[in-house]
Amino acid sequence: MDAVPDSLDAVAEDFIRSSGDISTLLERLRPELTDFDDVYAADTVVAAVRHYDGYWLRPRVIAPTRLQTTYRLTAVSTEELLAGTGATSTFPRGYRDVAPHLRPGLRLHRITFLEPGASFGIDLDCFVLLDGRWRLFPTPWFVLLVDDPGHDH
Template sequence: MKPDANPLALTLALEPAYEDYAAVFDEEVLAAARIHYDGFWAKPSWIVSPAPGQTEFRIEMATSEQLAAGTGAAPQFPGGYRAIAPHLKPGLTIYEIVFVAPGQTSGVILDGLVHVNGKWRIFPAPWRVLTVDEPGHRH
């Protein structure tokens, strides 16, 4: 990121529009996705930003089909993707960016980036939509 970047503005620019949810989630979890992310975007709990010293990054990408089957780069994604993958629309490519310090392999993960309806949107930790009605659900 550039030194003069505004991480909050970058984050808010990735907020999905109403129609983007239907382009990403199937009918079974669509309402839960909107409930979850309405709460999330009301007060985002993170912003697009590496931690201090994380000057490098890598990008992983997997299709919704690969995430469901555990193939391709799917093993590099958080484990929750395996649970939500059957509810993702076919043909999507999901991206994650991992910000790392030089020489490190783990770091800050920015997951759930999707290019839909002509724009980049983010659905972080999408498996959480599966727990919308459970006690302790968080955004």
């Protein structure tokens, strides 16, 4: 297995260098079963495992385009999400919905891939650093919908 980048900057640069083929990167970032206990509260772990088991069969992650050669990193903590402080307003509303179901003390990260000089681009989130390894939990609030009719991974 490839070495795991020790910084989110290195992860972002790997995505930019990937030339659109991100399957190897995604496999490296895929959470392991034991990671769910470190991210989700006990009452939500089973739903998270069920959701992501299906999600990772066909992950819907958009790779940066060849023109998106720069990036911006944003982070928010569980506590900031609960209080509506920090960078909370820059994250999708679903983060506030799932915040009560996340472990305290987590730091959730996003990479926004941009064309030079652009202010908007492709967002890739939610990265969490667990035991020195980056893990990716895209759209973490979808675990709250796992039992809804029509839930799609």
